[in-house]
Amino acid sequence: MIVAGFPGPDALQDAVRRLRAAGVEAETRTPYALPEDDGAPGSTRIPLVALGAGLGLGAAGFAMQCWATMRSYPLLIGGRPDFFWTSYLVYALECGVLGAVAAAFGAFLIANRLPRLWEPGDESEALRDATRDGWLLVVHGPAAPARAVLRPLNPAPFEEIEA
Amino acid sequence: MPFDPVVSPGETPASVTDRIAAITLDRQTPLWWWAAFGLALAMLGVGALSVGTLFGRGVQAWGNNWPVMWGFDLINYVWWIGIASGGTLVSSLFFLTRSAWRTSVNRIAESMTIFAAMCAGIFPIIHLGRPWFFYWLFPYPNTMTLWPQFRSPLLWDFIAILAYVFSSAVFWFLGLMPDVAALRDRARGRAAQLFYGVLALGFRGSGAQWRRYHAAYGVIAGIMTPLVVSVHSIVGLDFAAAATPGWYSTQYPPFFVFGAALSGFGVVLVLLLPLRALLGLHDYVTERHLDVLGRLLLTASLAVSYCYVMDAFDVFYSGGEAERRQFAERISGLYAPVYWLTLLMNCAVPLLLCWRGLRLRPWVLGAVGLSAVVGMWLERFGIVVAVLHRTNLPSAWGDYAPTWVDFGTLAGTLGLFGAGFLLFVRFLPVVSIAEMRQMIGTGRVG
Structure with missing residues (x-):
């Protein structure tokens, strides 16, 4: 699992778009809803x-x-x-x-499949910033293609976690 | 004249999160909290003693007696549910209008609603002759093959309160989820992490969670606004459906809704202003909030004043002898001081808020709020007692005097409200962190 942080909503949404173009699905973690939510599929019923x-x-x-x-x-x-x-x-x-x-x-x-009191991402200190002012994304799938897309964008923080 | 913004300049999503979370997580429990909590528990104890006496001796322990068959039970029920309704109006109506000022006060208003509705719900149960059978009001399959009486307005009250308490609790809890998630992620002790972690249910701020959160919150806010009007209209209908002079009036449902708004706004002010000073919330509760809440209270007061005028007009327009006699008794009889005090506290005192200079003084605003809260209780006393003690038949006239059990039960509900609200202030965020973050982050700070 990869966790990557960006300075703001625009940079985060840009990274999500690039990942999607490379065939990688990412989940955003943000302090409030993204203005234009590209991170999650489908509308709510x-x-x-x-x-x-x-x-x-x-x-x-x-x-x-x-x-x-x-x-x-x-x-x-x-x-x-x-x-x-x-x-x-x-x-x-x-x-x-x-x-x-x-x-x-x-x-x-x-x-949302709640309640779900623990998941592997909870071990990441960086992800806790999503409930403060962190603009982060999580990639659950194969790490290599995601790493290739994200590295040039210089995300901070950038963590790889054993799922 | 330029207004303060709804949040002090310089606040950021991070600073808001840290400061509001610190109130709950990092502060030592202050002395004023222990003092207030002790007082609330003492009042709760008096309430428990009063309700114990009531259960032991039956409803004769109250002052209710023919012809005034309703007393403090109905007065307090209507008063509490009115207070609750005002909190919901602040929270849901102004969410739908996208009012930025609402973000700082909605959590306090919603929490007030929860505890006030709980206090209101106690009276219909304990006023039953056999309160342990209160569940007979539920339409459940039973061996007696009986049903509740669906054509009775009293059953409307039951389902209205049930729907209202449930919906308010869900609305409050859903709004809390992102905030307790923030506390979970900031908490350092294991117990606090577990407590807030379980409460957050696993909310982590993912894109999908936020989208569904806003959809669910918007739907429930959209339901709460008409619901609160319907609940208090139903309380008004309970009176209006009775062929009793002084009650039998089509204006009762809106009259009660306006009254609910007045008492609810009053309690919001009475709670908000001390909390602002004690918890140092001046950066989030600014002069803009004082001004808006003052204007709202003034508006509700003017609406209630109009209803009082119509109430008097109806008496003479209808031409009913019993109505006229009853009204004369209200303004000059045994309970006349209650009527005139009601007008003073609900209509005259709030007029002070016409002046902006007075509106922006916290102690004036708090005093006017308190005046409206007490005034609304007196109004309910007048409606229930002063009306019933002079009904159609002169042979059915009589006076009412509450007993210590009546006062003790009222004190008990005040203690319950106080204790519940103080626990909320100590253990949960008093200002909505997530909404504040969004408001600052998107630059909608007015």
């Missing part, structure tokens, strides 16, 4: 997952109330009809909120 879960759980909450008050346990309350849909809306809305928030957070954890 978290908003869609949250929308689906919110609508699904909201509808399920509404259906559950219909079932409870019309079929399973009909009870005359204050002269209201068994199917009293206006009264179901609040509960259904809050069920939808619970579903959407839980799904957004759950999808975030699952997509």
